[in-house]
Amino acid sequence: MADVEHTIGLLLGTEDDWPRAYEALLRRIGTITGPDGKTHRVNTERVTIEPFNLRDQPRHELVIDRLAYWYYHPREWLKKIALMDDVYLLNSPFTFQSMEKHAAYCAMMRLGLKVPETVLVPYKNPLDNSRYAYTAARYNQPFDLDRTAEQVGYPLYMKPYDGGAWVGVSKIRNPDELHAAYDASGERLMHLQASVEGYDVFARSLSIGPETMVMKFRPDQPMHSRYEVDHSFLSAEVGDEVVTISRLVNAFFRWEFNSCESLVRGTDVHPIDYANACPDVAITSLHYYFPWAMAALARWTIYCVVTGRRPRLDTDTSAYFEISDDSSLSYAEKLGEYRRLADAHFEVDRYRDFCASYLGHVDEIVHDWVTSEEFRSLLRETVRATYPVHEHERFLAHFGGLIDAWQRDHVVPPA
Ligand SMILES: Nc1ncnc2c1ncn2[C@@H]1O[C@H](COP(=O)(O)OP(=O)(O)O)[C@@H](O)[C@H]1O
Numbered sequence: 001m002a003d004v005e006h007t008i009g010l011l012l013g014t015e016d017d018w019p020r021a022y023e024a025l026l027r028r029i030g031t032i033t034g035p036d037g038k039t040h041r042v043n044t045e046r047v048t049i050e051p052f053n054l055r056d057q058p059r060h061e062l063v064i065d066r067l068a069y070w071y072y073h074p075r076e077w078l079k080k081i082a083l084m085d086d087v088y089l090l091n092s093p094f095t096f097q098s099m100e101k102h103a104a105y106c107a108m109m110r111l112g113l114k115v116p117e118t119v120l121v122p123y124k125n126p127l128d129n130s131r132y133a134y135t136a137a138r139y140n141q142p143f144d145l146d147r148t149a150e151q152v153g154y155p156l157y158m159k160p161y162d163g164g165a166w167v168g169v170s171k172i173r174n175p176d177e178l179h180a181a182y183d184a185s186g187e188r189l190m191h192l193q194a195s196v197e198g199y200d201v202f203a204r205s206l207s208i209g210p211e212t213m214v215m216k217f218r219p220d221q222p223m224h225s226r227y228e229v230d231h232s233f234l235s236a237e238v239g240d241e242v243v244t245i246s247r248l249v250n251a252f253f254r255w256e257f258n259s260c261e262s263l264v265r266g267t268d269v270h271p272i273d274y275a276n277a278c279p280d281v282a283i284t285s286l287h288y289y290f291p292w293a294m295a296a297l298a299r300w301t302i303y304c305v306v307t308g309r310r311p312r313l314d315t316d317t318s319a320y321f322e323i324s325d326d327s328s329l330s331y332a333e334k335l336g337e338y339r340r341l342a343d344a345h346f347e348v349d350r351y352r353d354f355c356a357s358y359l360g361h362v363d364e365i366v367h368d369w370v371t372s373e374e375f376r377s378l379l380r381e382t383v384r385a386t387y388p389v390h391e392h393e394r395f396l397a398h399f400g401g402l403i404d405a406w407q408r409d410h411v412v413p414p415a
């Protein structure tokens, strides 16, 4: 028995790969001694869906949510445990339900980031609401879609204002494509966004609390090879800028677990997709980077429960806007100031000290785990569950090779 037992809830949908990995890693980490001198153990529990009394006391100190973006009963449970019980959430529905992609664009534009020109156009089809016809007849301005698109400039992207998973996203090169896509948008609310043409590299970053991995992304490839293993595809300055923007947006909206996309052209970083409440962390997408993601998720959640970090739902937008609105500051100076605020929000220094002092052995545990039969069987079973039979062998070799590469690159020096 540890002095203190913590329970982390996993609110899951169809995924089983990373939850098994995370559970295995926490089991292997076992008991740690915290800054309070006590021993702590962090246990996981998969949350089940059942009636709940609004005055019930949850068992969990922290919940990792992968479900609330589409399943509303557990979403309302999350709101209850956030508001009434101060449970720490990755992510909180309060911060994501109202703050989707569109809000992130607005915030990033005001913060001075290089978001491409973006216009929100009204619904194509009437809404299913008895008030719509009267309201639209009275207040909807007729507008010239062609002119709006010309002002944004071709080529452009038409995409849902709250999008995800490339659903409803299309590249538009001319007025015919524009009208076809708009007609097809139906009752979805769409952005028209100038395309960043001829970019040098697509940087996709996954952030978990204060940790960020910036990865080279190839959107034209199938899922299993979109992330390319490349450790020097960005200059140090641009890499740092991508990290700063990711941390900034996450701190600004109080997001903790998010993936962000930027198109880098020359030395300019153009953010295009910065709000993913349920970022992809499948082993078959992340492959080489999967051990990092699981280690980061373990470290950050352990840090939160062991230090008793308080959830902070109230945003502090004015502190950021004071910087953005200060015309005496250059873009680089603003980024520096934002970074200071974002680092403070995520307690970056304290987190680093905590990891060094109390989780120093985790790298070795991760290495042992990745080299274990337990990990290989997780990979095997995931491949079998994900791909058709005739592709199993090919994908086992593909992912096995990437994990071998990770092992070669992460040899833990003997103690
Ligand atoms: N402004 C843009 N310039 C260039 N490519 C874009 C732009 N917007 C979107 N794309 C392309 O379309 C893909 C999907 O768009 P994105 O905004 O990421 O939507 P989703 O939230 O569905 O992932 C991106 O990964 C990128 O390849």
Ligand SMILES: [Mg+2]
Binding pocket: 165, 166, 261, 273
């Ligand atoms: Mg995207």
